Amino acid sequence: MLLALLLCYAGFTALCLSTDRHHGELLHSKPTPRRRLGLRVSGWLLLPGSIWPAVAVAGWSQGLVEWCAVLMLSALLLVLLLPYRPRLALGLAGAGLLACPVAAFVTL
Amino acid sequence: MKSKTTLPVSYRLAVTSRVLAAVVGGYLMASLAAVCLALWLPTSRADAVVTGMMSSFVFYLLAVLWCFACRTAWRAWFGVMLPTAAFATLAGVGLWMART
Amino acid sequence: MKEGFRQAMAWLHTWAGLIFGWLLFAIFLTGTLAYFKDETTHWMQPEVQAHPLDDARSLTVAQAYLQQHAPDAARWFITLPNSRDPGLSVMWQDKLDPGKRGNFVQKVVDPVSGEAVQARDSKGGEFFYRFHFQLQMPYPWGRWLSTLAAMVMFVALITGIITHKKIFKDFFTFRPRKGQRSWLDGHNAVGVLVLPFHLMITYSSLVIFMSMVMPAPIMASYGDDSRAFFSELFPATDNAPALGQPAPLQSLVPMYTQARAHWAGGQVGRLAVNNPGDVNASVNIFRSGSDRVAQDFGSVVSFNGATGELLRVGGGQSLPTLVSGTFYGLHIGHFAGPMLRWLYFICGLAGTAMIGTGLVMWLGKRQLKHARTGVMPFELRLVETLNIASMSGLLLAIGAFFWANRLLPASFAERSDREVQAFFIAWGLSLLHAALRRGRQGWVEQLSCAALLFAAVPLLNALTTDQHLGVSLARGDWAMAGFDLTCLGSGAFLAWAAWKMQHRTAPQPKAERAHRLNLKQEAH
Numbered sequence: 037m038l039l040a041l042l043l044c045y046a047g048f049t050a051l052c053l054s055t056d057r058h059h060g061e062l063l064h065s066k067p068t069p070r071r072r073l074g075l076r077v078s079g080w081l082l083l084p085g086s087i088w089p090a091v092a093v094a095g096w097s098q099g100l101v102e103w104c105a106v107l108m109l110s111a112l113l114l115v116l117l118l119p120y121r122p123r124l125a126l127g128l129a130g131a132g133l134l135a136c137p138v139a140a141f142v143t144l
Numbered sequence: 145m146k147s148k149t150t151l152p153v154s155y156r157l158a159v160t161s162r163v164l165a166a167v168v169g170g171y172l173m174a175s176l177a178a179v180c181l182a183l184w185l186p187t188s189r190a191d192a193v194v195t196g197m198m199s200s201f202v203f204y205l206l207a208v209l210w211c212f213a214c215r216t217a218w219r220a221w222f223g224v225m226l227p228t229a230a231f232a233t234l235a236g237v238g239l240w241m242a243r244t
Numbered sequence: 245m246k247e248g249f250r251q252a253m254a255w256l257h258t259w260a261g262l263i264f265g266w267l268l269f270a271i272f273l274t275g276t277l278a279y280f281k282d283e284t285t286h287w288m289q290p291e292v293q294a295h296p297l298d299d300a301r302s303l304t305v306a307q308a309y310l311q312q313h314a315p316d317a318a319r320w321f322i323t324l325p326n327s328r329d330p331g332l333s334v335m336w337q338d339k340l341d342p343g344k345r346g347n348f349v350q351k352v353v354d355p356v357s358g359e360a361v362q363a364r365d366s367k368g369g370e371f372f373y374r375f376h377f378q379l380q381m382p383y384p385w386g387r388w389l390s391t392l393a394a395m396v397m398f399v400a401l402i403t404g405i406i407t408h409k410k411i412f413k414d415f416f417t418f419r420p421r422k423g424q425r426s427w428l429d430g431h432n433a434v435g436v437l438v439l440p441f442h443l444m445i446t447y448s449s450l451v452i453f454m455s456m457v458m459p460a461p462i463m464a465s466y467g468d469d470s471r472a473f474f475s476e477l478f479p480a481t482d483n484a485p486a487l488g489q490p491a492p493l494q495s496l497v498p499m500y501t502q503a504r505a506h507w508a509g510g511q512v513g514r515l516a517v518n519n520p521g522d523v524n525a526s527v528n529i530f531r532s533g534s535d536r537v538a539q540d541f542g543s544v545v546s547f548n549g550a551t552g553e554l555l556r557v558g559g560g561q562s563l564p565t566l567v568s569g570t571f572y573g574l575h576i577g578h579f580a581g582p583m584l585r586w587l588y589f590i591c592g593l594a595g596t597a598m599i600g601t602g603l604v605m606w607l608g609k610r611q612l613k614h615a616r617t618g619v620m621p622f623e624l625r626l627v628e629t630l631n632i633a634s635m636s637g638l639l640l641a642i643g644a645f646f647w648a649n650r651l652l653p654a655s656f657a658e659r660s661d662r663e664v665q666a667f668f669i670a671w672g673l674s675l676l677h678a679a680l681r682r683g684r685q686g687w688v689e690q691l692s693c694a695a696l697l698f699a700a701v702p703l704l705n706a707l708t709t710d711q712h713l714g715v716s717l718a719r720g721d722w723a724m725a726g727f728d729l730t731c732l733g734s735g736a737f738l739a740w741a742a743w744k745m746q747h748r749t750a751p752q753p754k755a756e757r758a759h760r761l762n763l764k765q766e767a768h
Contacts, residue, residue, distance in 0.1 A: 037583055052416045097537040097570075098579065104440055105587040111437045112594065115418050175460035182461035187564070190476040191463055194564040196461040197454040198571075201398065201447065208399050212256045213249050239464065 037102050039139040040090040042132035044103075045110040046081030049129035050075045052114065062122050090138070093143055161217040169224035170207030176231035177203040183238030246484050250407060250505040257403040258606065262627070264396040264602045266634035267379075271390055271636060272599060275445075276592025277378035278369060279577060279585055282329040285368030288649045290709050290724070292363050294330035295356050298496050299512065302332050309353050310361075310520070312345035320517040322496075325355055326534070328723070364568040365659040371667075372642075377449075380668075384456065391457050393613055401442055404435060414672045417418030424608055429600040432557040434594040441591040442598070448575035450733040451568050477565065478541050479558050483526045483554055486519035491550040493520050496527065499552060499726055506557055517549060531559075533578035538570040582722075595647040603631050629678045629686075636690035637674030637740065643697030644670035646731070650708045684745060693740035699735025 050101035052058045061089045065073065080082065092101035117125035165171075182189075184208035211220040277284065286292065306322045314320065317336035325332050335350040356649040367374075378386035392591045405411065414437065418429045435442070438538030455462060455564035459470070466473045500512060513532035519525045543559040561569060573579060577588050607627050615621050652659055663761075678686045705728055716724035 048416075055416070058416055100297060101537055101574065102584055105584055105591070108438045108441060108591060109587055111415075112434070112590075114434050115416055118416060120420055121422050128360075145714070160350065162381070175458060177460055178461040179464040182465050185279075188562070190473060191562045191564045192466050193461045193473060193567055197458045198564065198568055200453055200454070200458050200461075201395065205398060205402060206396065206459045209253070213252045 037090065037093070037106060037143075039136060040086040040103055041106045041110055042136055042139055043082050043086035044107050046129045046133045047086065047116060048111050049126065050079035050082065052118070054079060058118070061092055061116070062118075062126060089099050089140065089144065132134045162211050162220050164222040165217070165224050166208040166211035169228065170211065173224055173228040173231065173238050174200040174204035176235055177230055180231050180238065181226050183235060183242065187223040203206065222224045250409065251339075252407040253403040257400055257407050259604050260396050261400045261599075262404070262606050264393050264400075265606075266630050267598055268397055269375050269388075269596060269599045269603070269634050270638055271379075271393060272592060272596040274372040276589060276596060277642070278373035279580075279588050279592060279729075280374055281369030281447075283369070283727055284372070285366075285598060286330065286371065286639055286723045287705075287727040288366045288368040288646075289331075289352075289363040289712050291351060291524045292331045292361050293354065294721070295325070295354075297325060297327065298355070299324055299500065303496050303515075305358045306332055306334050306353060307321045307493075309351075309358055310336060310517075311493070312748050313351075314349070315521055317520065317704045318518070320520055321514060322517075323514040324512060326511070328531070331361070336610060357709055362653040364649075365656075366663060367660045371645070371664060374694050380664075387453055387456060391450065391453045392434045394446055395751045397446045398450065401439075401446060405439075408432055408436070423611075427601050427605045429610060431605060432596060434601070438591050438594040438598075443596055444571075444574055445592075445595065448571035451571040452575060454568075475740055479544075479556065483518045483528070483546075485523045488586075489523040490521055491523040491525070493517065493549050494547075494552040495524055499527055499545075500548045502547075502554065503531075507531055507535075507546055509545070520549065523550050526555065528536075533573060533576070535579065537574040538566055538580050539576075539578075540569050542567075565609050568688065582597035595645060600635055603627075603635070628683050629675070632678035632686045632690060633653040633671070633675040636694055637678065638689060639694040640674050640697065641667045641671035643694050643701075646701055647704065648695060650704050684748070688742050691738050695735045695742055697735070698738060701731035701735070 052071050053062060054065060054067065056072075059065070083099075085101050086106070087100070090103040093099065094102055114125055117128070147240060178200035182193045185192035185195055187195070192226035207224050208211050214223055215219050252377050278751050302324050303322065303560045306324075308323070310317070310320050310523050314336040316339060316372070318339040319337045321335040321337075322652055323329075323333040323335075331352040333350060335348055338347050338349070350361060352384060353359070375388045379390055380386065381389065387465070400561060408414075414429075414432060418426075418433045418512065420426050421430075422429075427565040438604075450457070454472075462473050496515060496517075500515070503512060511532035511534060513534075516528045518528070525548070527547040527549045529545045529547075533539050540559060542561065542565070546555040547553065548555055577585065581586055607624065607753050610624055611620070613626065645663055645667040648663045652662055653664075656662060674690055679689065681689065702713055711721070711724055713719075713725055713728050718726070
């Protein structure tokens with residue numbers, strides 16, 4: 037569940053950064069079209085991609101339910117962190133991505 | 145809106161009529177739609193009933209949305225009663241075929 | 245009616261949400277608490293000791309107890325202890341004329357000593373669970389009303405989605421400290437981000453009661469014989485009647501082992517013994533709902549109780565029953581482990597928050613118009629009173645329920661009813677208080693009071709039992725410790741909310757820090 041959570045959170049952060057408004061708020065610049073595309077693609081790859089670790093650990097039925105729960109929770113967490121601790125929100129996504137191999141090693 | 149005291153009586157009556165159409169008419173339509181599914185689905189009898197009951201709430205929802213989206217209260221009743229009549233006919237045919 | 249489809253849907257969303265909002269808030273909050281039903285019961289009945297799980301021993305003990313205390317019952321039910329609920333619960337139904345339902349008697353038995361546990365009489369978490377769909381009303385009115393509320397919730401959700409057109413553009417947007425704007429952002433955020441849960445929980449509640457609220461298809465297909473429908477769907481309910489010739493009941497343990505072998509090691513939820521002590525005794529072993537997401541009521545292994553012979557192995561769902569079973573299983577979440585259970589809890593809180601913010605917004609928008617004159621029309625005053633009583637009042641009532649559990653003497657007659665009375669008295673008093681006090685003062689006072697009640701729960705527990713946080717944490721009793729800690733956290737959150745409410749007019753930089761604290765609370 038942890039790996040799925042990290043991937044979902046990173047995915048949502050990438051999607052969030054791919055919008056002009058949030059990119060401006062968080063990084064104080066407008067994203068270049070290439071970067072916007074890159075962020076959007078990686079976000080949309082990470083979100084469905086996180087199904088795999090959830091299902092691999094818990095099986096299809098339970099895994100999908102856990103994935104849905106983690107999906108909702110990570111989005112909620114990101115949205116509630118953004119206005120108060122934008123740096124932390126970004127940092128968490130980065131740290132989460134870095135911790136992915138560890139989480140994969142522990143859970144899979 | 146309701147909180148203003150200047151609302152004419154006709155408006156209040158129209159809203160009441162729509163609410164009745166949505167709650168009562170919608171339930172009638174949803175029930176009959178479920179009966180149609182239960183009678184006409186080519187699965188086992190219990191499965192058809194379960195499917196009918198389970199999907200009836202979507203019909204109910206659509207009826208409620210229609211009742212408040214359309215232009216007048218009359219149309220609300222008309223829009224609910226027309227499919228109700230159609231479902232009732234279908235259900236009647238289904239019941240008649242089951243009897244004979 | 246307003247022109248335009250979206251305006252019409254917004255109108256419907258507003259008014260349906262207002263009229264059923266108070267009831268839905270109570271249903272959502274108590275339903276959310278019901279996810280920790282067993283843990284709450286454990287806290288409210290600290291006398292029930294947890295033992296290492298041993299199903300064979302529990303089963304032998306239960307059978308011996310029932311044999312001794314209820315040999316002539318029409319039916320026995322045995323629920324085995326599990327990791328969440330340490331109590332071995334036995335229940336029996338008295339023999340009465342056919343057609344009439346006999347009384348049920350329930351006892352919690354110690355799975356080691358075999359004696360009935362002398363626990364304080366309390367409904368525990370069962371109270372919240374029952375309340376969230378029966379609303380403390382006589383059967384079947386509460387169920388009808390809560391299902392009606394679920395249908396309104398379904399309509400409100402769909403109209404909400406239609407109304408909120410920028411659902412993906414505003415996906416990540418939450419702007420705090422901007423008054424009405426923030427409430428709307430918050431309402432949309434908890435609504436949209438947790439939307440799959442909201443839709444699931446609402447539609448599944450309709451599916452759970454579908455045979456009650458939508459009986460037309462059953463009547464059309466089965467005529468007057470609705471029992472035929474249920475026995476076709478759940479063959480295990482179709483049991484042979486008693487013959488009246490006595491015969492000793494075989495040991496249940498071999499049947500238990502055999503049933504588990506049929507499920508490849510799946511857990512047993514409960515056992516039902518029909519006509520114990522008769523030649524025609526039958527034993528139905530039901531599979532536990534915690535095994536799989538989809539609930540399968542047909543997953544039953546039946547034996548002849550007098551001979552031990554295998555009668556029937558139920559199971560294997562068709563697609564429609566699988567879908568309805570999945571809805572059922574998802575709603576009650578028996579399969580959820582500790583992590584997922586907390587996520588369920590957070591999702592439930594998000595749903596509660598969505599309803600609460602909606603109610604606050606309805607009033608806030610309309611109050612603005614009367615802000616200058618300072619005179620509020622009666623309807624707005626009424627809504628305000630109901631808002632306060634339904635939200636902070638309900639929290640107060642829940643706190644009072646927990647306090648009553650610890651303060652009422654254990655030997656009190658009809659003690660569990662008194663606890664429930666304490667709940668409703670506190671709720672009624674909060675309504676009275678809300679009617680008497682002006683808006684913000686009412687909120688602040690009730691929230692502070694609720695904060696005090698919740699934050700002091702660990703202290704109260706330490707003073708009245710020997711299971712305080714030091715003991716429960718050291719022993720690894722996470723249900724007991726978690727309950728105390730959650731109450732403490734809720735108390736802190738409510739205190740923050742009261743503080744925030746008090747200082748709402750002038751947003752200062754200090755408020756930021758407190759807000760952050762709250763987010764941690766919410767995430768816990």
